[in-house]
Amino acid sequence: MTAPLLGVGLLGAGPVTQAIHLPTLAALGDSFRVVHIMDVVGGVAAQVAEALGARWSTSVEELLADPAVEVVAICSPPEFHADQIIAACRAGKKAVLCEKPFVLTAEEAELVAAVSHETGVPILVGAMHSYDPVWLAAREAWNESGGRVHTIRSSIALPPNARFEDLATEMVGRLPRPEQSEHEVRQVQDAELLRGAVLGLAIHDLPLVRSFVVDGDELRVCSASFEPSYGYLIVLRIGGLAVELHAAITENWAPDWVLEVIADDIALTLTFPPSYVQAGSAFAELSAPGRTEVLGPWDRSGYLEEWRRLAEVARGARPAQPIEALADDLLFALAVADGAAEFLRPVPAAVVAV
Numbered sequence: 001m002t003a004p005l006l007g008v009g010l011l012g013a014g015p016v017t018q019a020i021h022l023p024t025l026a027a028l029g030d031s032f033r034v035v036h037i038m039d040v041v042g043g044v045a046a047q048v049a050e051a052l053g054a055r056w057s058t059s060v061e062e063l064l065a066d067p068a069v070e071v072v073a074i075c076s077p078p079e080f081h082a083d084q085i086i087a088a089c090r091a092g093k094k095a096v097l098c099e100k101p102f103v104l105t106a107e108e109a110e111l112v113a114a115v116s117h118e119t120g121v122p123i124l125v126g127a128m129h130s131y132d133p134v135w136l137a138a139r140e141a142w143n144e145s146g147g148r149v150h151t152i153r154s155s156i157a158l159p160p161n162a163r164f165e166d167l168a169t170e171m172v173g174r175l176p177r178p179e180q181s182e183h184e185v186r187q188v189q190d191a192e193l194l195r196g197a198v199l200g201l202a203i204h205d206l207p208l209v210r211s212f213v214v215d216g217d218e219l220r221v222c223s224a225s226f227e228p229s230y231g232y233l234i235v236l237r238i239g240g241l242a243v244e245l246h247a248a249i250t251e252n253w254a255p256d257w258v259l260e261v262i263a264d265d266i267a268l269t270l271t272f273p274p275s276y277v278q279a280g281s282a283f284a285e286l287s288a289p290g291r292t293e294v295l296g297p298w299d300r301s302g303y304l305e306e307w308r309r310l311a312e313v314a315r316g317a318r319p320a321q322p323i324e325a326l327a328d329d330l331l332f333a334l335a336v337a338d339g340a341a342e343f344l345r346p347v348p349a350a351v352v353a354v
C-alpha cells in the first residue's frame with residue numbers, strides 16, 4: 001500500500017522555492033503535494049500557487065492554520081527563520097525543512113532546539129550537500145581507511161544565482177539586487193559582507209568540513225578577505241587541520257564546486273553540481289597509493305534526498321538528525337563567519353603597537 005501524499009506548505013516563494021524546491025517536489029509527486037504557498041508579496045504567492053493549483057496567503061499564521069499543510073518548508077530570508085520554525089513546531093506540523101542558515105545566532109539555535117524537543121516536531125536543514133549520497137558514501141569509505149586529515153580545500157567558482165534561476169524556471173517577482181560599485185563594496189562593510197558570504201555560501205560545505213574536525217580543537221582564522229563582487233578567501237587552522245575556503249561568484253561560464261580532503265596516505269576529491277541544478281549527486285575520487293576509487297555521479301541529488309528524508313521523518317519511518325548536531329554545525333559556521341569578519345575589522349587604536 002502506498003502512503004498518502006504529504007501536504008506541503010512553503011513560507012517564502014522567492015528564487016529558492018521557484019527554482020529549487022518546486023522542481024524537486026515535482027519529481028517527488030509520489031510523496032508530496034504542494035497545498036499552500038505563502039509570501040509577504042501577495043502577487044508572488046498568488047502567481048506561484050496558481051500554477052500548482054495550491055492555496056496562497058500572505059501570513060504565516062494563515063498557512064500554519066491550514067490543516068492540509070502537514071510539513072512546512074521555510075524559504076524566507078534567514079532573519080525570519082527562527083520565528084517561523086518555532087511557529088511551525090507550535091502549530092504541531094509533522095516536520096519542518098528550513099533553508100540554510102536555519103538560524104542566525106547561538107541563542108536562536110538553543111531556543112529552536114528547545115521548542116523542537118518540547119513539541120516533538122523534527123527539524124531538517126536544507127543543507128543539500130549533507131544529504132548528497134556520494135558525499136555520504138565517500139565519508140563512510142574515508143572512515144574505513146582511517147586517514148588522519150591535515151588539509152581541506154573548499155573551492156567554489158560559480159556564475160551568479162540568477163543565471164541558474166532563469167534556466168530552472170520562469171521566475172516571478174524576483175527582488176532587484178542592490179547595485180554596488182567596487183569602491184562602495186570595499187568601503188562600506190567588507191566584514192559584514194564576508195560574514196554574510198560565509199553564512200550564505202560557505203555554509204554548504206562547513207558541515208562536511210566539521211565532520212573531520214577533532215572535538216575540542218580550537219579554530220583560528222589565519223587570514224580572511226571578502227572578494228568583490230561576491231566571494232571570499234579564508235584560511236583557518238583548527239588543531240592539526242589547515243582549511244582553505246575560496247569562493248568567487250563571477251560571470252565565468254563554467255561552474256566549479258570542489259571539496260578536497262587530504263591525509264598523508266589518502267585523498268578525497270568531491271565535485272558537486274552547482275546549486276539549483278537537478279543533475280544528480282556529486283562525484284568522488286578517493287585516491288590511495290596504488291588505487292583510485294570513483295563514486296558516482298548517481299541520479300539522486302542532495303535536494304531530492306533532503307526531501308525524501310523529510311518524508312521518512314514526517315511519517316515516523318526514520319528519526320531526524322538530532323537538532324543538537326544541526327546546532328553544532330551552525331555554531332561552527334558562526335565561528336568561521338565571526339572570526340573571518342573580526343579579522344577584517346580595524347584593530348582598535350589602544351592595541352596598535354607603538
Ligand SMILES: NC(=O)c1ccc[n+]([C@@H]2O[C@H](COP(=O)([O-])OP(=O)(O)OC[C@H]3O[C@@H](n4cnc5c(N)ncnc54)[C@H](O)[C@@H]3O)[C@@H](O)[C@H]2O)c1
Nearest residue numbers: 011012013014015016039040075076077078080099100275
Ligand atoms: N539550498 C540552496 O541551494 C539555496 C539557494 C538559494 C537560497 N537558499 C536559501 O533560501 C532562502 C531564501 O532565498 P531566496 O534566494 O529565495 O531569497 P530572496 O530573499 O530573494 O527571496 C525570499 C522570498 O521570501 C519572501 N519573504 C520576505 N520576508 C518574508 C517573510 N517574513 N515570510 C515569508 N516570506 C518572506 C520574499 O518576498 C521573497 O519572495 C535563504 O535562506 C537562502 O539562504 C538556499
